[in-house]
């Protein structure tokens with residue numbers, strides 16, 4: 001069988017849901033905001049926020065609002081939610097790193113593969129610091145670096161540029177459909193884990209990184 005997949009020279013990791021899960025903190029933050037505003041919000045709606053930027057998440061939350069909000073009111077609400085969220089993620093520690101992540105990162109480093117972060121989150125530097133991985137990656141790209149969020153490929157293209165590897169030699173690890181779409185739009189291969197472990201569009205699928213051997217995704221010839 002001819003394998004026409006390119007050799008992988010860099011792996012770009014989404015942060016939330018791949019390296020660590022702060023889903024519950026996002027949910028609690030949005031729930032508190034929604035309760036204060038009298039807006040109906042539940043875990044089912046929260047599912048739609050995975051991988052989506054803060055302002056786009058707010059628009060989804062506001063679909064059930066009884067009134068229209070001005071732009072500056074929306075900015076204030078997004079900031080308020082973020083303050084709740086930041087308070088909650090203070091509790092993160094290295095113990096919250098998801099299964100298989102340290103071994104997988106070490107396996108890539110040992111083979112000379114570049115590793116990067118490609119996250120929608122503007123809190124990415126704070127999260128990485130809380131879990132003790134702020135000096136681990138060769139490069140990071142996050143919500144602070146981009147103007148278009150996933151499913152736009154921008155964040156992954158910035159990450160690839162920062163590690164100096166062409167997109168076709170990069171593999172993304174993602175837990176959200178918006179991220180799978182973004183990786184494919186960037187011309188990269190993608191491993192779906194967690195909530196994306198059943199994604200039909202992903203190049204590879206696994207429950208988590210503990211279930212993947214580094215050699216399986218490298219396609220080295």
Ligand code: B16
Pocket residue numbers: 014015016017026049050051052053054057082118119120121122123124143176
């Ligand atoms: P922030 P990821 C994403 O992180 C989260 O999945 C998503 O729920 C959140 O709305 C987004 O970051 C923006 O986060 O408000 O911290 O800037 O999965 O792309 O690492």
Ligand code: MG
Pocket residue numbers: 014015016017018050051174175176179
């Ligand atoms: Mg994610």
